[in-house]
Amino acid sequence: MPSLQRTEAIARRQLITVSSIHIALDLTAKGDRFASTATISFTARPGGTTFVDFAGKRLLGAELNGSPLPTDSWRDGRIPLPDLAADNVLVVRGEMAYSGDGEGLHRHVDPADGRTYLYAMSFLDAAPRWFACFDQPDLKAPISMTVRAPTGWTVLGNGRFSQVEPGLWQLAPTPPLATYFVTLVAGPYASVLDEYSSPRAAGPIALGLHAKQSLADQLRAEAPDILEVTRIGLDAYHDLFAVPYPFGDYHQAFVPDFNAGAMENPGCVTLRDAFLFRGATTDIERGTRAGTITHELAHQWFGDLVTMRWWDDLWLNESFAEYLAHRVCADRTRYPLWIDFGINRKDWGSVADQAPSTHPVAGNGAADAAAALADFDGISYAKGAAVLRQLAAKIGDDVFLAGLRDYIDRYAYGNAELGDLLLSWARAGAGDLGGWADAWLRTSGLDTLSARPDGTLQRRGDTRREHDLAVAALAADGTELDRRRIRLRGADADTGVRGSLVVPDAGDETWASVRVADGLAGLSSISAIEDPQTRVVLWNSIRDSVRNAELDPAIALDRVLADVADEPSDLILRAILGFAADQLAGPFAPLADRSARLARVAATAERVLAAGEPGSDRQLIGWQLLIRSSADTARLAGWLAGTGLPPGRQLDDELRWSIVTRLALLGDDSYIEPMLTRDRSAAALNHAARARAGRPGAADKALAFAIISEQSRLPAYELYATASGLFPPGQAAELIELAERWFATMPDTTRFRRSWALGQVLRLSFPVAVGTPDLLEQARRTLRRTDLDPLVRRALTDGTDQLERVVRSIERYA
Template sequence: MRSKSFFLFPLFFILGLALVQCSTSQTTDSTQNNKIAPSSNLTRTEAETRSKLISKTHYNLKFNLESADTFYTATAEIHFTLSAQTETFLDFKSAEILSYTINGQTKPAVYENYRVQLAKDDLRKGENTVAINFKQNYSKNGRGIYRFQDSEDSKVYIWTKLEPFDANHVFPCFDQPDLKATFAAEVTAPKEWKVVFATLPTKQSATDGNKTQWTFPDSPIMSTYLFSLHAGQYEVWNDKYKSVPLRLFARASLKKYVDAAYWFSITKKGFGYYEKEFAYPYPFKKYDQLLVPEFSSGGMENVAAVNYNERFIQRGPASREEKENLANILLHEMAHMWFGDLVTNKWWDELWLNESFATFMAFNAVSKATEFKDSWMSFQRRGKLTAYIEDQYPTTHPISTEVPDINATFNHFDAITYSKGASSLRQLSYYLGEDNFRKGVQRYFKEHAYTNTTLTQFIGALEKASETNLRTWSIAWLRNAGLDTLKVTPECQQGKLSNLKFELIPPVNGDRPRPHRIPITLYTTEGKNVKAWPIDDWKTDGSNETRAITKSLPCPEFILPNGTDVAYIKMLMTVDHIKWAEKNLHLISNAQARGVFWNQAYLNLRDGSVKIDDFVKMYFAQYEKEQHTAIVQQFFTYWTAISMYAPNRTNIEVTIRNTILDQIEKGFWEQTTKASDPLWKKTLLSSWARRVETEASQHKLADLLDGTLDVKPLEIDQDTRWILLQRLSAMGYPNIEERLFAEKAKDTTENGFKAYLAAEAAKPSLQAKTKWLEEMNRPDANWSLARKQSILFSMFPSTPKQNQLRGEFRDQFYKTMSTLNKRNEDVSYNKSYANLAPMGCESNLIQELDNYINSQDWNVVTKKVLVIQNAENKICAKVQSR
């Protein structure tokens, strides 16, 4: 699964990056801290007991779907074999059971606490059958089975999302990954609907009542969380890869925006790359991809029927960045067809491996099989930087942790799971050599196809292929949290390099540093040029070293570790590094190395090693000289950081801050107007518009909307118009109400309504914000989580006025957040609301929020959001104190 925009933490948490508290003990049952009824949970111990007992499971499922209903009816017939006659249970969330039969006997179901109890006396050793007829409501939170009615044409769409523990929201089942099963389905739906399952239908029959019955044969053996069902008036496109049918589905109202040819092109390139890389053909008989409305993640790797978020459809020409992002998500989910679907984790403590592998392989595939050859630079500026940041929060955790129950799983869908894990696999591939890593992966698929595995089996396959003992590496990298820091010091004699001193600094509260293999490049200036002097990699078991240099090399002016970004490490910087880069960084020919430097400088700014004044000077010296698009986009992240970190307590500080930001705004506007490629111009304009503050820039936004200012050859599409309007609304631009109403009337789509909600919530008025919070929480409002998040994630954009309002909102936030925590009805909503926590650099605010966090018992997922927000507040205070 690809998490939405990597993670659902808002922009202000990591200052412009697209993202997303561990319990103190990694082995404590999380029901103690999560306060979720134990019955809606499943412990690892329970799963292990059930796994030893149950085998040969098969589900015959019959669904009856009606267009107008907010519920559906179904029958689940479950066949399984018991190794002993003993009681067990089925997982089943919030349904109404209409009838219950076990081994031919109809009786009242013992259904309580979201479990159907299967009594010992009703079971037998050997084969058993349970049949349950039930009624179930569709969900509103993007989990389980979801129903969406398009406001534009009233057409209905149904889809499922079941990872990690939501198959039991759809039908009763043994909902754990190592109880793989086969599934057959019969679905009755309105005749104009299409129905999609893990297999292609063998029969479609007309029934009474203007409906069609779809019959689907047995699926491949798979875990319950990989089951899927889609139904509705989807539009469909068809193609083929070798003998594998390819289909693409989307809402009818979005048909004109779907570039099916591009989807199929990337899909075929991905299959070609993976089949060769894994030495294993695509394991299923068809491959469907479905764009589904209000999907709560980026994508989900259901067997042979992958879900995608509709944000991958643009209502205008797609920029290069948008096309690359789409290629990446397509190949991320495709990688799961092998790693996740063909071979599946035994339990959720290996979730990190599932997602890390898909992330690692997707960037590899995109860089080697598509036009986006520098795709790893996109990983560097988004995923990897996010991982570096999260790995230094108090909420950091080892890549691989004990997951005692399902609820603990939700605490680990983060940048450490995805991006640090992917970085560790990239480092491991470099450490072992790409060929050895590839052979190990091929061995793994060959030996474990259609089974469940653990980390030990994956590492074992790599050890055998590389003839390397990885026990020390595994413990150091996977069982320890935090980020190592490297300090490299040259020792020179008579202008020549004699020694390099390597010093590894372990993470705060860490053990000892990890093993690494790190490329090292020395730099000198020659006139107006910079010369790179690559030297042998530094390979270490975690120990420090002083390396004697035997080659004749000049004394370096600057040393950059990890210029190719294959390692996961922080470089300790000094003011001398910053001053050299201020003059010379743009002269380094390797764009990857320049991008690595900027990320490292940003990390050193955040931890106080680099002063904000020095960072800003370097920024101004370099940002107009940089030509690589990926690095230019990094500059937008740093723009947001500067706006947040620049002190504005006194009149003089406010003047300095405004002068700095005015200069940045003017510089990027000039870059935008000069850009000749309309798609690059679109990226620049959108990024610029999201950050501007000055009146002059606000007038430009209004003129662009009115058509009195143009940025030819770019045509402003509908989605870009909403970006401009949302910023004008956040700034309190005159007559914004009339503009928003007019745009809402013009854009009657669901996307348009959510964009309108975001713009309304962004207004610089507590009264307006409170109005929308009350509106969405009315008992009769029945809003989806997606609509609520449109408001919550747009409430306090980054501006001085909005920061002031956020401070005034504190008391209301504390009161509401405490109420939500006590009710704990929807963890996803509570987590989203927690993003409104106080933000600022003042010591009294930091202490206040710390006291609030420590004042009550929190769901660990919600607490993590709060702790991270205050960690950001403390970082801001540290930066300003320098």
């Protein structure tokens, strides 16, 4: 099915206006098909011609204004609509297929109990896989539904469903929605129901949490924290936006096999069910979940109530939700998410912004929906959020929020674009922001900031960008001696800060790479620095310097292992020791040195484990990292048998699977099948898939490679798990030939794989760990192909860039 071209979307929007969409579904038939009837009312310029999007398995019939349309006119996912009237009614009846890739109407049969669960994912262009529609973001319309489902099921959607008779559900018309927001959640879901009330809200808001029955205990256990974060988010956004929550009930469904972290469907957010933790959990995981909950809640206003016109402005959704979620969680919950933003999210975005595939935050010129999806990355999220944080500092928080309120009020239930938002800020008192937008939103890449002991702050990059930041001077022991705020304009500035170690952006408030004098050689301890944001900046500087071959990974590893065990923040500890295990002892190490370097990481994880209080988050983090890095198979097997466990700790199935997976990677796969007998969950199948893919035997590798390189009926998550386990760094020397086959085979998986799943499998399986010059040359040759799908090209471009950085670093520091 061809991707919708922007020119086609503009032409269709100029021709028609959609008044309403009614979707009738029958989900009671046996097998892998269901019936869908879409009735679309729309106005048009009389005599015009357009098309409707339909990606069913069989077109059963289509009528325009009472006249049948020829079923054989349906081609490439489009039904032509000729000779339109001023007022039109289109009825499209189709036989549709349930999906197994997390898009369209996805069906999951829970291996734990055999129950069937459905949910719909319409992003980015998957809506036509379950109902006919004019699938573009600027043709919003009210949605109503009639759903016939098996008796005893729960049915949820973008508004309140009513069961009018057993198994027959009706959804009253919603406010206008873009088609990519439309969802349906149906099945024998377990539920926790509650209510939110506030003087700011239009009335009481029904709250619902839902998950499959095999996760009912986890849902009930986690519900208090989830509901508390949801209420805090609703309070915060009512204060920030001064507009009541606009979509009636607010459901959050934790669904299986979900591709993304979550999806902001108005009134019925879908989230991956891994957020209902099956094992011992730290505040880091709960903080990540809190960020996701508040992110999707922010979308109810920013994205759902006001929606971008075209995918170029996807950042108007994601950057704002990212910024607001971290702001709300940091200000109002117990989760320190600005630390998470710096050490995790900004690092993700920084890698994307330094890759050849980098792009501006806004206005990327996406010619079609597929190209826009390829640019859905850390720039859209983390860089955009950092840039918004800078803007709030530049124009002041009051003006920043007043502009957002003007924007939401003015374009509610409609569509808008970047220029509209800039005008809203101008009306609020920000003045002309055209220059700011050109410098920050319409350029790519990031500046590099460094400071000399004499206080001179130097910038390499685009001098049009203003940086509002703090500069701090540190003593050799990490004590902060001085700190001042400056606004950097031009190439360099005198900060007035003097010291042997001067740190630019000490509060981690802007978007830039940071370098410090002598590569931190004069600093005895990063962990001793009081400000966690300054520590984030310095750790990120080390990671970035390694990736750019400015710092020997062996020296970086020495620094990490000498320092990180004393890091006060669990968030930072886990991220940086994880970086040591996955990168410094992995792809950035020569093949012959990897096992020795990983053993040093394991020794540091042992220190963290031993120093952690029994039952504490720190102890669990140390244990989890030790399991990932240990080569002591006897000890690992002993833990699996329940002997020698850390004080105050018990095994759960998630920890067991971590040990089983590590043992399989080390060559002992005898524990996989017994664990599957013990744990019959969908999560267990995913763990087993990863463990099998990690086995070192040639036959096992060939089997795993066949799963990702050939058409497979495996659920999406088992496919992803197989992809992620195929090329572990410790086996790289034996996997060179398989990596060469990867480049010869994987680009052509477009024959049977599409959209999200296509890109995800390529990214997760890219053999960056096999970091040889010959493999890099093969990657470059593959990129020179002229027939690559945009998602394939993007995954190859990013993977090849990582591979090139690995090879360059190893060659420079060998």
